[in-house]
Amino acid sequence: MAHLIKICMGSSCFARGNAKNLQLIQSFLDQNNIKAEIELVGMRCCNRCAVGPNITIDDKEYHHVDNEMLLDILEKILLTSERKNV
Numbered sequence: 001m002a003h004l005i006k007i008c009m010g011s012s013c014f015a016r017g018n019a020k021n022l023q024l025i026q027s028f029l030d031q032n033n034i035k036a037e038i039e040l041v042g043m044r045c046c047n048r049c050a051v052g053p054n055i056t057i058d059d060k061e062y063h064h065v066d067n068e069m070l071l072d073i074l075e076k077i078l079l080t081s082e083r084k085n086v
């Protein structure tokens, strides 16, 4: 597995952005045909709601994640490293 994405599905993060962020991740993986290389898992609330919505990619935590920021992160991490592996 090339990358692990953990998205907080706790009610605070989910309501404040991770519902949309989850959709964005799923369509990003579909569009770029990289579903097989990415493990996407939901996390329970980790008591860091104040800095949410929270998403962790490969052990790096991202806070206050909105769609625009997430797209930027996904392009940098997932597409750049996928190209390196080719």
Ligand code: FES
Binding pocket: 008, 009, 010, 011, 012, 013, 014, 044, 045, 046, 047, 048, 049, 050, 052, 054
């Ligand atoms: S709901 Fe995500 S940290 Fe609490």
